[in-house]
Amino acid sequence: MAGLLDKKRDREEIQVPLAGMADIAFLLLIFFLVVTTIDMDTGIGMTLPPKLDEDQEPPPVRERNVLNLLLNAQGQLLMNDELANVNQVREQVVRHVTNFGEDPNLSERPGVAVISIKTERNTRYERYIDVLDEVWMAYFAIWDDAARSGEYTGGRTFRDYDHYRNQLGEDEDNEIREAFPAQISVAEPDRG
Amino acid sequence: MNQKFQKKRTSGEDKGIPVASMPDIIFMLLIFFMVTTVLRETEVQVRTQLPQAEALTKIEQRRFVSNVWIGPLRLPGNQLGETRVQIDDALMEEEEFPTIRNIMYRKLQEEPRLIVSLRVDVTAEMGILVDVQEELREANTLRINYSSRQQQ
Known part of the structure; x- marks a missing residue:
């Protein structure tokens, strides 16, 4: 036995075989490759209104500042009491928010403009998202315009709103969003 | 060409692609994926076709x-x-x-x-x-x- 070992040592040096390590690492690598999901969650972000106390009244809003969107169970849309199509929503929201008091039926100024979406209990979720998406797209269009004009950003103009937002510091105020706050209210459907 | 190759071999300098660092590279990738992995912890029992x-x-x-x-x-x-x-x-x-x-x-x-x-x-x-x-x-x-x- 001793002789055999000696003989081996003569031929080559004894060392830990490293060739298999790569295989083991590969196997683990493939396992983690398969189980990894890098898909980021995307969606429409919203902030729910905080719960009001029993005796607390909801803040008063003037009627002209509210754009009412009503969705019924059949998927029909009423926009300020007129039957409308979903692809008219975006334009109407832009007009409503950026009215600056011109039209007496639309909002007084962007800061107080509210978009109210009301559904029925058996409205399909898909329809609700369609309408909500259009409202958000309208706000994105308004913000893009504001970023390009530079009116709210101290004279500096940007290619679009994303560029403006990305260059903001951690505790810098988002002037555009303050000038045009997205006030979307989701009204509770009537019971029954 | 053949002679040149043989000469190198006998001198024991270059023996092809160096594979010694391959485990390091693989380990680096492995660690990246280990860190980014979020194991699916729940089985979804309802259908959610997203809008x-x-x-x-x-x-x-x-x-x-x-x-x-x-x-x-x-x-x-x-x-x-x-x-x-x-x-x-x-x-x-x-x-x-x-x-x-x-x-x-x-x-x-x-x-x-x-x-x-x-x-x-x-x-x-x-x-x-x-x-x-x-x-x-x-x-x-x-x-x-x-x-x-x-x-x-």
Whole structure:
């Protein structure tokens, strides 16, 4: 036995075989490759209104500042009491928010403009998202315009709103969003 | 050419591609994937075919996200049942909705920056969603996200 070992040592040096390590690492690598999901969650972000106390009244809003969107169970849309199509929503929201008091039926100024979406209990979720998406797209269009004009950003103009937002510091105020706050209210459907 | 190759071999300098650093490279990749992996911890028992939308935002901090699934139950044989709400592993019926506020309140205590991602099936009705949102308001978990796919 001793002789055999000696003989081996003569031929080559004894060392830990490293060739298999790569295989083991590969196997683990493939396992983690398969189980990894890098898909980021995307969606429409919203902030729910905080719960009001029993005796607390909801803040008063003037009627002209509210754009009412009503969705019924059949998927029909009423926009300020007129039957409308979903692809008219975006334009109407832009007009409503950026009215600056011109039209007496639309909002007084962007800061107080509210978009109210009301559904029925058996409205399909898909329809609700369609309408909500259009409202958000309208706000994105308004913000893009504001970023390009530079009116709210101290004279500096940007290619679009994303560029403006990305260059903001951690505790810098988002002037555009303050000038045009997205006030979307989701009204509770009537019971029954 | 042949002579040159032989000469090199005998001199014992160059023996081909160096493979010694390969395990290091592989390990580096391995560690990257180990760190980024989030093992799927729950099995979703309801179908959630997400709606399509344009105005999407990305949620980069996945650690803050808690999912709520709303959709028709998946039954054996590719059939769909009634619409249910699933949070973590628990399926809930309408009577059990008040427990949502406790679950969400606890989660909010653990992670104050909690975002509730609502993964709602397109066929779900607004009534059930509004009930869930009411519970979220009770729990004061106000940041929500209507999970949607990019519109084609």
